[in-house]
Amino acid sequence: MTVPRILIVGGGYVGMYTALRLQRRLRPWEAQVTVADLDSYMTYQPFLPEAAAGNIEPRHVVVPLRQVLPRCRILSGRVTSVRLADRVAEFSPHDGADFTIEYDYLVFAPGSISRLLPIPGLAEWGIGFKTVEEAIHLRNHVLGQLDLAASTPDEAVRRRALTFVFVGGGYAGVEALAELEDMASDACKYFKGIRNSDMRWVLVEATDRILPEVGPDMGRWTVRQLRARGIDVRLRTRLVSAENGHIVLDDGDEFDADTLVWTAGVKPNPLVYEGDLPLDDRGRVRADAFLRIVGTRFAFTAGDVAAVPDLTRPGDYCPPNAQHAVRQGKRLADNLIATIRGEELKPYRHRQLGSVATLGLYRGVAQVYGKEVRGFPAWFLHRTYHLARMPTLNKKSRILADWTLGLFFPREIVSLGAIQHPRQEFTLAARTTGPGRTAGQEVRTR
Incomplete structure (x- = not known):
C-alpha cells in the first residue's frame, strides 16, 4: 500500500501549524509529510519589534522546524x-x-514579501522589517549610528546618522519605530554628547491615519502619543526619492538619512506565478x-498568499495577519485529514477578536x-496574548x-556591526602591506 505524500510549501505560521497538527493527529502509515522552505525555522513576527x-533575544522568536x-x-x-x-513541485x-x-x-x-514601489533609491538604500535577520540588522545599525554620531565632530555626518525614517503606518512600521526609538532614547545616556533631541525619527504614511486595525480613534491617539515623544509623524505624505540616502517627500521636505525602513505593505510570494495556480486580481491564490x-x-x-472568504463578513476576505494564519493552519490540517479519511470537511470561520500593538516599553x-x-x-x-x-x-x-531579566538589568547597547561582514578583519590580516610588515600589524595600528 502506497502512503499518501503531503507537501507543505512554506514553513511560516500556516506551514508549521499545519504540520504540527498533521504530525499529532495522523497515524504514521496514513501519510508522509514534507515541509519545504527557504529557512528551516518559523519566525514569530509579532515579537520582531x-x-x-533588545527586549528579547532574537533566537527566542524563531522556532526550529526540525526540532518541533x-x-x-x-x-x-x-x-x-x-x-x-501534474502534482509536482x-x-x-x-x-x-x-x-x-x-x-x-x-x-x-x-507567505508574502515586501511590496516595493518604483521609488528611486529605495531598493538600494531601504530595508524591510519581516525577518529576524532584518530585526537584528536594524538593532545593530541604530546603535552603530549612535556610536558614529558620538565619535565625529562633523555636524552634517551627525545629523545624517541620527535621522531614522520609517515608511508605512501599519503594525510593522509603527511598532518597529516605537520600539527602536524607545531603545535609542534609553541608550542615549551612555553616549556622551548625544541627547534625545539630537535624534530625528520620522514616520511617513500615505493615508490620513495609522494603525487602521485598532480603529480611527485609537489611531489618532497613537499619533498624539508618538508626536509627544518627539517623533515626526507625516500623514498624507509619500516618499518620492531616496537616492544616496537623500530623502525627498512629496510635501516638499528634503533631508539626508542613513536609515530607511520600508514597511508599506506586502504582496503574495512571487512563487504564485510559477505554475498553474488559480489567482485573483491581486495575485492571491483563490x-x-x-x-x-x-x-x-x-x-x-x-x-498571506491566499484569498480566503471571510464567512463572518460575506463578500470580503480574511485579512493577512497572524491571528487568522494560525487558526487557518489548524482548520486546514483538520480538513486535509478529513479528505484523506473520506470524512466531511468544515468551513473556516473566525471572527477577529481584536488587535494589539506595542509602542515601546510599558506603552x-x-x-x-x-x-x-x-x-x-x-x-x-x-505581551500576554503573544506569549500565549x-x-x-x-x-x-x-x-x-x-x-x-529586563526588569532588573538595563538593555545591552553593544552594536555588533561587524557581524554583517565577519571576514573583513581576517581579509585585512591576510594582506601584506610592504617588506617586513604584515597587514596584521597594519590592522593593530589603525
Missing part, C-alpha cells in the same frame, strides 16, 4: 514552481542540483471556504472585543526569562 529593541517536527521531512531551499495538473536546495518533488496532497503557504485551492480537492492554501494600544485599551494595560495585553500564542514551552520560557 521587541527583538530589535521530528516526524516530518524538512527541506531547506527554494521551491521554484508548483504544478497542480520543483525544488532548488541551497547547494547542489535541483530536483522534483511529487505529491498527492499539497499545502501551499509560502481558496474556497474549506481552504481548498479553487478547482481542486487535494490542494489547500491559507495565510501600547489595543482594541479587544470592541473595547479600546491604551497605555500600560494595552502593553500588558500585547508563541509555539513551544521552550520558547515561551526563554522569552519570559528575557522579560524578567
